[in-house]
Amino acid sequence: MANNKLKIALAGNPNSGKTTLFNALTGSEQYVGNWPGVTVEKKDGILAGHKDVVIQDLPGIYSLSPYSLEEKVSRRFLVEEGPDAILNIVDGTNIERNLFFSTQLAELGLPMVMAVNMMDVVRKNGDKIDFDRIAKALRCEVVGISALRNEGGREAAEKAVEMAKKTVVERGPGKLPDVPHVFSGSVEHAIAHIEESIQGKVPARSIRWYAIKIFERDREIINRLDIGVGEMKHIEEHIRDCEKELGDDAESIITNQRYEFIDRLMDKSLALNEKRKGKATLSDRIDKIVTHRILALPIFILSLCAMWFLAVAENGPGTLLTDWANDGFLADGWHLPFTTHECREEGTYKGMEFEDAQGEFAKAEATVAAWEAGEKKASIEDEETGEVSEEWDIDEAAYKAAKELEEPDPSKFGVWVPGIGALITGALEKGGVGDTVKSLVVDGAWGGVATVLGFVPVIFIVFLFLAFLEDCGYMARVAFIMDRLLRRFGLSGKSFIPMLVGKGCGVPAVMAARAIENERARRMTVILATFVPCGAKTVIIAMFAALFFREQWYVAALMDVVGIAIIIFGGIALKKTRFFAGEASSFVLELPAYHMPTVSGIWHHTWNRLKGYILKAGLIIFPACVFLWFVMHFDWSLNLLADEEIEKSILRDIGSWIAWFFEPLGFGSWQGAAASVSAEIAKEQATATLGLVAANMDGATTGSHIQALFGSVSEFPKLAALSFMLFNLFVPPCMVAIAVTFREMGSQKWGWFAVAFQLFVGYVLALSAYRLGVLFAGGGFGVWTALALALDAFCLWAIFRPARKELA
Amino acid sequence: MTLDAMKEGERARIVRVTGEEAVKRHLGALGFVAGTVIRVAGASYGNLILAVHESRVAVNDATARSIEVEAV
Amino acid sequence: MNSSSIIVLVVVVAFAALAVWRNLKKGAPCECGGACKSCRGCSCCDSQGGK
Numbered sequence: 001m002a003n004n005k006l007k008i009a010l011a012g013n014p015n016s017g018k019t020t021l022f023n024a025l026t027g028s029e030q031y032v033g034n035w036p037g038v039t040v041e042k043k044d045g046i047l048a049g050h051k052d053v054v055i056q057d058l059p060g061i062y063s064l065s066p067y068s069l070e071e072k073v074s075r076r077f078l079v080e081e082g083p084d085a086i087l088n089i090v091d092g093t094n095i096e097r098n099l100f101f102s103t104q105l106a107e108l109g110l111p112m113v114m115a116v117n118m119m120d121v122v123r124k125n126g127d128k129i130d131f132d133r134i135a136k137a138l139r140c141e142v143v144g145i146s147a148l149r150n151e152g153g154r155e156a157a158e159k160a161v162e163m164a165k166k167t168v169v170e171r172g173p174g175k176l177p178d179v180p181h182v183f184s185g186s187v188e189h190a191i192a193h194i195e196e197s198i199q200g201k202v203p204a205r206s207i208r209w210y211a212i213k214i215f216e217r218d219r220e221i222i223n224r225l226d227i228g229v230g231e232m233k234h235i236e237e238h239i240r241d242c243e244k245e246l247g248d249d250a251e252s253i254i255t256n257q258r259y260e261f262i263d264r265l266m267d268k269s270l271a272l273n274e275k276r277k278g279k280a281t282l283s284d285r286i287d288k289i290v291t292h293r294i295l296a297l298p299i300f301i302l303s304l305c306a307m308w309f310l311a312v313a314e315n316g317p318g319t320l321l322t323d324w325a326n327d328g329f330l331a332d333g334w335h336l337p338f339t340t341h342e343c344r345e346e347g348t349y350k351g352m353e354f355e356d357a358q359g360e361f362a363k364a365e366a367t368v369a370a371w372e373a374g375e376k377k378a379s380i381e382d383e384e385t386g387e388v389s390e391e392w393d394i395d396e397a398a399y400k401a402a403k404e405l406e407e408p409d410p411s412k413f414g415v416w417v418p419g420i421g422a423l424i425t426g427a428l429e430k431g432g433v434g435d436t437v438k439s440l441v442v443d444g445a446w447g448g449v450a451t452v453l454g455f456v457p458v459i460f461i462v463f464l465f466l467a468f469l470e471d472c473g474y475m476a477r478v479a480f481i482m483d484r485l486l487r488r489f490g491l492s493g494k495s496f497i498p499m500l501v502g503k504g505c506g507v508p509a510v511m512a513a514r515a516i517e518n519e520r521a522r523r524m525t526v527i528l529a530t531f532v533p534c535g536a537k538t539v540i541i542a543m544f545a546a547l548f549f550r551e552q553w554y555v556a557a558l559m560d561v562v563g564i565a566i567i568i569f570g571g572i573a574l575k576k577t578r579f580f581a582g583e584a585s586s587f588v589l590e591l592p593a594y595h596m597p598t599v600s601g602i603w604h605h606t607w608n609r610l611k612g613y614i615l616k617a618g619l620i621i622f623p624a625c626v627f628l629w630f631v632m633h634f635d636w637s638l639n640l641l642a643d644e645e646i647e648k649s650i651l652r653d654i655g656s657w658i659a660w661f662f663e664p665l666g667f668g669s670w671q672g673a674a675a676s677v678s679a680e681i682a683k684e685q686a687t688a689t690l691g692l693v694a695a696n697m698d699g700a701t702t703g704s705h706i707q708a709l710f711g712s713v714s715e716f717p718k719l720a721a722l723s724f725m726l727f728n729l730f731v732p733p734c735m736v737a738i739a740v741t742f743r744e745m746g747s748q749k750w751g752w753f754a755v756a757f758q759l760f761v762g763y764v765l766a767l768s769a770y771r772l773g774v775l776f777a778g779g780g781f782g783v784w785t786a787l788a789l790a791l792d793a794f795c796l797w798a799i800f801r802p803a804r805k806e807l808a
Numbered sequence: 809m810t811l812d813a814m815k816e817g818e819r820a821r822i823v824r825v826t827g828e829e830a831v832k833r834h835l836g837a838l839g840f841v842a843g844t845v846i847r848v849a850g851a852s853y854g855n856l857i858l859a860v861h862e863s864r865v866a867v868n869d870a871t872a873r874s875i876e877v878e879a880v
Numbered sequence: 881m882n883s884s885s886i887i888v889l890v891v892v893v894a895f896a897a898l899a900v901w902r903n904l905k906k907g908a909p910c911e912c913g914g915a916c917k918s919c920r921g922c923s924c925c926d927s928q929g930g931k
Contacts, residue, residue, distance in 0.1 A: 062834070062837035062838060063833070063834075063836075063837035065833050065837065067830055067833050067834045068834075093862055094861055094862035094863050095862075096839070096861045096862070097838065097839045097860070097862070097863055100837060101837070248842075251829075251832075251833065251836075252825075252832075252836070252841070252842075255837070255841050256836075256841045256842055256843070259839065259841045259844065260843075280849075283864065284849055284850070284864070287849070287850050287857060287864070288850065291850055291852050291857065292852070293852045296852065428888065431884040431888070432882060432884050432885075433882075433884050433885045433888050434882060434885040436885075437885040437888050437889050440889065440892060441888060441892060445892055445896075476866070477866075479866075480852075480855060480857070480866040481852070483855060483868050484852075484853055484854075484855060484868070487868065487870075493868075517830070517834070585870070586827065586828065586831045586867075586868065586870050586871040586874070587866070587867060587868035587870070587871055588831060588834055588835060588865065588866070588867050588871055589865065589866045589867075590838065590864070590866075591857060591863075591864040591866050593864075618899065619899045619902060619903055620899070620903065622895070622896060622899055623895075623896035623897070623899045623900045623903075626892060626893065626896040
């Protein structure tokens with residue numbers, strides 16, 4: 001942003017309509033939320049119609065004290081960068097609480113316009129607010145607006161611009177702004193003394209704000225200002241005198257007197273409609289049901305089930321869209337709905353629907369392949385799961401007939417739209433590109449990107465649903481309902497939202513933990529949230545469930561249960577360590593009034609989250625796939641290898657080097673190692689890599705290759721497969737999520753702690769499952785079995801040992 | 809008495825807020841200061857929904873115990 | 881290898897390198913979709929090192 005532009009900071013409480021106003025003023029894309037503190041980043045936008053004015057959207061906060069990350073960010077910005085004016089948005093239906101923040105903003109000495117929002121509701125309620133009186137008391141301009149109805153916001157912003165310009169002209173050096181004095185005599189006296197001693201050390205216009213902060217003994221401010229020891233002692237004496245006189249600590253004095261000032265001001269300038277006083281609102285009545293001691297949990301579970309149905313239920317909208325994306329849009333192509341019909345051309349396919357014709361052709365292909373391999377039986381397997389769905393006898397006649405059959409032309413069955421995969425393949429073939437490079441583009445790069453994009457529908461629905469719950473105000477209630485339960489594991493009620501988001505993708509889940517103020521609970525949430533199997537991990541589960549655990553139908557659901565169990569027991573164990581010990585965390589959360597979310601609000605909200613996920617496909621998966629293709633198709637002397645020569649590849653060697661690490665887990669071969677490592681790029685990559693590296697195993701299909709692979713590494717292939725699955729689901733998440741974990745942890749040390757903990761959990765889980773499984777299956781007792789038992793004993797001790805004595 | 813002793817629908821005046829500095833500060837910003845009259849708008853297993861000024865604030869039992877009140 | 885294969889290969893590798901270079905320079909994409917300027921200036925970056 002150029003420096004000659006006028007900067008207007010938009011500041012206000014959460015849920016005051018700040019983001020709505022920001023969108024209306026700038027027309028920019030921004031996310032409107034109802035989850036308190038949802039706008040965590042500062043956003044800039046050009047004021048529509050004023051190319052030289054930038055509106056800066058600050059996070060919604062309650063105060064300028066350093067309570068949360070948001071408050072720290074906002075105040076650092078306001079005090080240090082100093083916008084040219086402040087546009088303070090205030091919720092007119094809750095003006096007393098909102099003015100608490102306004103009084104602090106006014107003390108910064110910047111030109112300020114207060115926009116009293118929701119005036120439509122205030123009028124409807126029959127309340128009256130005296131703007132002039134408030135303007136005089138706080139030394140700012142006051143205007144009434146309704147952001148939702150797009151009334152008055154523009155005028156307020158233009159007034160701020162006008163004030164900023166005027167101040168630049170009027171305020172010469174040395175001329176101090178007029179700021180409100182809200183405190184009692186003795187406090188004002190102490191503040192005046194402090195102002196004296198910090199003169200010249202702070203920006204002149206904000207000196208009063210600094211002085212008040214020093215009076216409050218705000219560490220961050222005091223440490224940054226270079227105040228002499230003697231001077232500080234002098235200041236401390238003044239503060240002590242005030243505390244003695246008023247019988248309270250300095251910070252409480254300031255807070256209380258601010259509210260007293262507001263009370264006095266409101267007595268004169270706010271006339272509430274008498275009829276409305278103390279009456280339960282519609283929100284209160286909804287809360288009676290939604291947070292009811294018995295009904296709360298069933299209602300919450302019901303809403304989760306609704307999300308579940310929408311996203312992943314068979315034949316639900318999520319699955320239908322996923323199928324369309326995976327098989328149609330991203331792959332070969334799809335028929336326009338309502339245009340499909342039976343084949344009308346003569347031949348084998350006449351009278352068939354497209355799907356049946358495809359099935360017919362697949363059977364013919366299988367027949368040809370089996371006959372040519374010298375077999376007497378042919379079979380068809382499901383492409384994704386490797387499940388054998390059909391088997392039949394073949395003879396020469398069948399072989400000949402099958403050989404003659406041509407692939408059904410989809411355009412004969414309806415209006416056919418080619419998919420992206422088909423378009424790429426077509427273009428490459430037309431350009432005469434060689435087979436190897438074609439495999440790089442189609443199987444390597446595009447294949448990987450398409451896997452990620454294929455999950456967009458499910459994740460879109462999960463995020464859309466969450467956006468709705470957040471925007472209507474229900475999410476805050478969920479945090480309230482869940483707090484009682486989660487507090488036992490050292491988490492906060494607000495930890496539940498990251499875990500919900502984590503079902504879609506771990507990256508936004510880790511970021512959503514930011515809303516938790518308690519540092520211990522926040523760190524623990526970041527560590528634990530990614531144990532919820534995300535969309536990508538679901539692919540691993542689906543494949544293994546189908547390949548190895550068809551008789552154990554519960555295995556797939558069990559993985560979700562294991563994830564939840566890790567969160568519960570991990571939480572209990574972590575809470576008992578010295579890093580997380582402490583008194584029960586407090587829980588304070590404003591519950592915004594329920595309201596119908598706007599379509600555009602939900603859309604921005606969902607899109608902003610989804611965008612990151614889609615970018616991941618292009619920026620991470622794509623280069624990673626190209627790299628994988630390279631190490632799979634080249635040897636160390638950089639000779640190009642054919643698909644069958646994978647045994648000579650670089651990947652094989654890399655896999656062999658680290659295979660020892662996976663030996664105790666039962667899949668200590670280069671293939672298992674390579675697949676596990678590539679899973680760190682993106683979890684779904686595990687299945688794709690496994691398919692590629694197992695290509696030389698016995699069997700006719702990818703599914704049987706993988707089954708053969710696990711058969712070759714262990715006497716107990718099922719247990720090895722279980723171990724592989726557990727390991728890849730519960731070790732640290734993909735590298736994007738790890739990077740975000742490091743960032744959110746705020747330090748390298750904590751980042752490594754999180755990764756080490758996750759690696760430990762995943763490794764112990766896989767080791768125990770395999771070694772103890774082998775023991776029960778009669779495979780004998782060995783060193784690794786002993787290690788597994790020892791580690792399990794350690795885990796049990798960590799979970800059930802008595803809690804540390806709480807430090808006073 | 810402290811806030812956790814109050815029942816749904818009851819009103820009380822805050823006398824003092826104790827406990828962790830940061831939480832106290834946050835409660836203060838939300839309007840929980842000495843002299844303010846609040847109402848218990850909802851209660852569920854010790855966790856409370858409080859009406860303070862015109863907003864609703866949810867607190868858990870640990871936080872409720874840190875707020876001293878008197879009946880009005 | 882024919883010329884069109886080489887062109888495609890070069891293009892793919894160049895794009896991959898570009899993506900890697902961007903990630904190294906600006907960090908991996910995050911929830912905000914990179915809208916907050918590679919997360920410098922948003923609170924997630926401010927939390928780095930601080931506290």
